[in-house]
Amino acid sequence: MAVRHLGISFLVLFLFSPSAGIAQEPHGAKPASKQIARPRTEAAKPAPKANLPNIILITLDTTRADRMGFLGSTKGLTPNLDAMAKQALVFPHAYSHVPITTASHTTILTGTFPQYNRVNDFGVPLSDKLPYLPDLLHHRGYHTGAFVSSIILDPLDGTAPGFDRGFDVYDAGFRKRPRGADRYKTIERRAGDVVNHALGWLSQLPDGPFFLWVHLYDAHDPYDPPSPYKERFASAPYDGEIAYADASVGKLLGELRKHGLYDETMIAVMADHGESLGAHGENTHGIFLYDETLHVPLMIKLPLNRDAGTRVDARVGLVDVAPTLLQAAGIAVPKEMQGQSALELMKDGATQDRPAYAETDYPHRGFGWSSLRALRTGKYLYVQAPERELYNQANDPGELHNLASQSAAVADTLSGQLQDFRARTSQTLVELAKPDPEQMQKLQSLGYVASSTAETQDDKKLSGADPKGKIQISNDLHDAMLDVEDARYQEAVPLLQTILKEEPSMPVANMQYGIAQARLGNFREALAPLQKAIKTLPDNTLGRYELGLALFESGDWKGAAPEFEAVVERAPRWTDAHFSLAAVYARIDRVPEAMTELDTTLSLNPDHYRANLLRGRILSLQRNPVAAVTNLEKAAKVQPASREAHLFLADAYQQLGRVVDAQHELAEAKKLSGPTPQ
Numbered sequence: 023m024a025v026r027h028l029g030i031s032f033l034v035l036f037l038f039s040p041s042a043g044i045a046q047e048p049h050g051a052k053p054a055s056k057q058i059a060r061p062r063t064e065a066a067k068p069a070p071k072a073n074l075p076n077i078i079l080i081t082l083d084t085t086r087a088d089r090m091g092f093l094g095s096t097k098g099l100t101p102n103l104d105a106m107a108k109q110a111l112v113f114p115h116a117y118s119h120v121p122i123t124t125a126s127h128t129t130i131l132t133g134t135f136p137q138y139n140r141v142n143d144f145g146v147p148l149s150d151k152l153p154y155l156p157d158l159l160h161h162r163g164y165h166t167g168a169f170v171s172s173i174i175l176d177p178l179d180g181t182a183p184g185f186d187r188g189f190d191v192y193d194a195g196f197r198k199r200p201r202g203a204d205r206y207k208t209i210e211r212r213a214g215d216v217v218n219h220a221l222g223w224l225s226q227l228p229d230g231p232f233f234l235w236v237h238l239y240d241a242h243d244p245y246d247p248p249s250p251y252k253e254r255f256a257s258a259p260y261d262g263e264i265a266y267a268d269a270s271v272g273k274l275l276g277e278l279r280k281h282g283l284y285d286e287t288m289i290a291v292m293a294d295h296g297e298s299l300g301a302h303g304e305n306t307h308g309i310f311l312y313d314e315t316l317h318v319p320l321m322i323k324l325p326l327n328r329d330a331g332t333r334v335d336a337r338v339g340l341v342d343v344a345p346t347l348l349q350a351a352g353i354a355v356p357k358e359m360q361g362q363s364a365l366e367l368m369k370d371g372a373t374q375d376r377p378a379y380a381e382t383d384y385p386h387r388g389f390g391w392s393s394l395r396a397l398r399t400g401k402y403l404y405v406q407a408p409e410r411e412l413y414n415q416a417n418d419p420g421e422l423h424n425l426a427s428q429s430a431a432v433a434d435t436l437s438g439q440l441q442d443f444r445a446r447t448s449q450t451l452v453e454l455a456k457p458d459p460e461q462m463q464k465l466q467s468l469g470y471v472a473s474s475t476a477e478t479q480d481d482k483k484l485s486g487a488d489p490k491g492k493i494q495i496s497n498d499l500h501d502a503m504l505d506v507e508d509a510r511y512q513e514a515v516p517l518l519q520t521i522l523k524e525e526p527s528m529p530v531a532n533m534q535y536g537i538a539q540a541r542l543g544n545f546r547e548a549l550a551p552l553q554k555a556i557k558t559l560p561d562n563t564l565g566r567y568e569l570g571l572a573l574f575e576s577g578d579w580k581g582a583a584p585e586f587e588a589v590v591e592r593a594p595r596w597t598d599a600h601f602s603l604a605a606v607y608a609r610i611d612r613v614p615e616a617m618t619e620l621d622t623t624l625s626l627n628p629d630h631y632r633a634n635l636l637r638g639r640i641l642s643l644q645r646n647p648v649a650a651v652t653n654l655e656k657a658a659k660v661q662p663a664s665r666e667a668h669l670f671l672a673d674a675y676q677q678l679g680r681v682v683d684a685q686h687e688l689a690e691a692k693k694l695s696g697p698t699p700q
C-alpha cells in the first residue's frame with residue numbers, strides 16, 4: 023500500500039473524532055419493517071410444528087400491582103387489562119426478583135434468578151449459554167419479534183448486549199439524546215408507537231406461529247403522559263402513564279380480536295418491577311426490596327382462554343413466567359430454567375408456601391453501599407442488610423415495623439433459609455458466566471478485574487453502608503441523572519458536586535459528573551471522575567465508552583484505544599463503539615486495524631455515514647480510488663448535505679481521471695457551508 027509516510031492520522035484529522043456527532047448516527051430510526059435483521063439462523067430453522075400457539079409477552083415497566091383494577095384497584099386505570107384478566111390466569115401474589123429493568127427482564131426471558139444469570143446491571147452482557155425464551159421458540163419455528171420502548175433495552179448500544187438472540191426483528195434503534203431533542207424520538211418511544219410498530223410487523227408475518235415481546239416504558243419516570251391523559255391525570259401523572267399504557271395494550275388486543283387471533287393466542291402481561299413513589303423514603307426503584315417495587319401485576323391468558331378467570335393464590339415469581347409459557351405451548355422446559363410452571367402449581371392445588379427471593383446489587387454497584395437480599399416466606403418479609411429487617415406482612419402490609427431485634431430467632435431462621443436458597447441457586451452460574459481462559463486473559467489485558475470466587479464477590483457486595491440511612495442521597499442522585507439525561511448539564515454539575523462532597527467515591531455520581539463535564543466540553547475535568555468510576559465498575563461499557571471519548575478529546579489518543587477495545591469486547595454489536603475505535607486507530611497510525619473496525623461498523627450498519635466517509639478517505643489517501651469511491655458515494659448519499667463527502671469524492675474522482683464528476687462534486691461542496699477539511 024502506497025501510504026505516503028506522512029501518516030494517515032495527519033490527513034484524516036479531527037474531522038473523524040470518535041465523538042463527532044455522537045448523537046447523529048441512529049442505528050435505525052426507520053419503520054419497523056425496514057429493521058428486519060434477517061436471522062443468522064434462518065437457514066437452520068426447522069419447519070413449524072403444527073399446533074404451536076402464538077405467544078405475546080407484554081412487559082409494563084415500573085408498574086405497581088396496586089394500580090391494576092383486576093387486582094383490586096378502584097382507580098379505574100386499566101379497563102383493557104381488567105377485561106383480559108377475565109380470560110386469563112391471574113396471579114395476585116406475583117413478585118419480581120430484582121427491581122432493575124435489564125436484570126428483571128433477564129429473569130423473565132431466561133427463567134433464571136439474578137444470582138444465576140448474573141445480569142445485575144445495565145450493560146452486563148446476557149450470556150449465550152443461558153436458556154433464552156426467544157431463542158428456544160425461534161428454534162421451534164416461531165417468527166420472533168421484540169418491540170421495546172427504551173434505550174436501556176437496546177442490544178446494539180451497549181445497554182442490553184445479547185438481548186437480541188433468537189429474534190428475527192428487534193425493534194430498538196434508539197440514540198443518545200442531543201440537547202433539545204425530543205425524548206420520545208431519541209431515548210424512549212411511547213406505548214402507542216411501540217404498539218404500532220408491533221402491529222406493522224404482525225401484519226406482514228408469513229404463516230407459522232409467532233412470539234411477540236412488547237415492552238412499554240411509559241410508567242417509568244419522568245411521569246409525562248401524552249394528552250388527554252396529561253390533563254386528565256394532571257395531579258397523578260404516574261397513574262396517567264398507566265392509563266395510557268393500558269389503552270395502548272387495548273389497541274393491540276383489539277387488533278388481535280379483529281383478525282381472529284385473540285382467542286388462540288397465549289398472552290402474558292406483567293411488570294418488570296414497581297415504583298416506590300416515596301414509600302420508605304425511596305422515590306423511584308432500584309435500591310429497596312419492599313412490596314412497592316417488587317409486588318408486580320401478572321396474568322397469563324392461555325390458548326383458547328383455557329381456565330379463564332382462574333386466580334392462582336400461590337406466591338409466584340417472574341422466574342416462573344418462561345417455564346409456564348413453554349409448558350402451556352407444549353415445549354419442554356430446559357433444565358437450566360429455575361422457575362416452575364404455574365400449570366404445575368395449579369395441579370398441586372397451591373397448598374405449599376412458595377418463598378420468593380429478591381436481590382439488588384444497585385446500591386453496591388452504583389453507590390458503594392451494601393447490596394440487599396430478601397426472602398418472602400409465610401407471612402414474613404426478611405431483608406438481609408447491614409441492619410437486617412423482618413416484617414410481618416400479615417398485619418403490617420406497609421412493612422413499617424422492623425421486628426428483627428425482637429424476633430431474632432425468626433430472623434435467624436429466615437437468614438439461614440436465604441443463604442441455603444442462594445447456595446442452591448447460584449451454583450452453575452459462575453461457570454456459565456466465566457469466559458473461557460483465552461477470553462479471560464484478553465479481558466484482563468483490557469483492564470477487567472479477574473473474577474475471584476463468587477463467594478468473595480458476594481461478601482464484598484454486602485460490605486458498605488446500609489442503604490436505609492442513605493436513601494435521600496440516591497433520590498438526589500436520581501434527580502441529577504435526569505438532568506444529565508435531559509441535557510441540563512449546568513444544573514447537574516452543582517448537584518453532583520454536593521453529592522460527591524459527601525460520598526467522594528460513589529461510582530454512579532462520578533460517572534454522571536464525568537459525563538456532564540464532558541458534555542459541557544470540559545474533557546480534562548471529566549477524566550478523573552470517569553476513571554474513578556471505571557476503577558470500581560470496570561465492566562461498565564457505557565462508562566468506558568465515555569472515558570474513551572474524554573481521553574481522546576483531551577489529547578490522549580493512545581489512552582483512548584484500550585477503553586474502546588474493552589467496550590467492543592463486551593458489546594460486539596455496538597456500531598458506534600466500533601467506529602470510535604476505528605477513528606482512534608486511524609489517528610494513531612494503526613491503519614490496518616482501523617480498516618478492520620470500519621469493516622465491522624459497516625457490516626453492522628452499511629449506512630453508517632462517518633464510517634463510510636472515513637473508510638473512503640483512507641482508501642483515497644492510500645491511492646485506491648476505485649474502492650474509495652464506493653464508500654464516499656455512499657456517504658454522500660446518506661448525508662447529501664455533507665461538504666466533506668463531496669470534497670473527498672471530488673478528490674477520488676480526480677484520481678480516477680473522472681474530471682467532470684470531480685468538478686460536479688466540488689461545485690456541490692461549494693454550495694455547502696463549513697470549514698474546509700484538512
Ligand SMILES: [Zn+2]
Nearest residue numbers: 083084123294
Ligand atoms: Zn424497569
